[in-house]
Amino acid sequence: MPDGAFANSVGCGFDAHIARMANRSAWKGRFNRVGLGSLIYVLYLVIELFRYRPVDLDICIDGRNYSFQQVWMATVSNHPYYGGGMRIAPSARGDDGLLHVTVVGPMQRCIFVLVFVCSFC
Known part of the structure; x- marks a missing residue:
């Protein structure tokens, strides 16, 4: 394995949106x-669960292209x-x-919340 550094995970979608909203909030x-x-x-x-709209996502992994519809979130992780303890x-x-x-999606909002909460278990 080459020497180097990598963030624990990098994500996009709902999780990143929540982090951005919370970190920009005057209430934080x-x-x-x-x-x-x-x-x-x-x-x-x-709040954002009812506003956020899942998106379509195209990614390339090891030279292969993949397309996903109605993606809630996607992460690249080495841990x-x-x-805060979500098992992604x-x-x-x-x-x-x-x-x-x-890659998480597509699913109904109520199922997404269950998956999100259960990933902390």
Whole structure:
């Protein structure tokens, strides 16, 4: 495996949208001051769940093109967990030299919430 660095995971879609909204929120600082900083993410998850529209996604992996419709989120990971403990790539290992691609979608909003919540279990 070549030497180098890689972020734990890189994502796009709903998870990145929630992170952006929460981090730009004026409420985040207020929540942090009272020790409830993580709740801002839950707040935006609930709000944005009804606004967010899944998108179509085209990606190239090892020279092969893949197309997905109605994607909620996609990540590239070298570790099983991200987002405060969400298990996004259960078989990923930081020392095997592999990157794991996870694409989530299409599914109904209520199922997506269950998948999202259960991934913390």
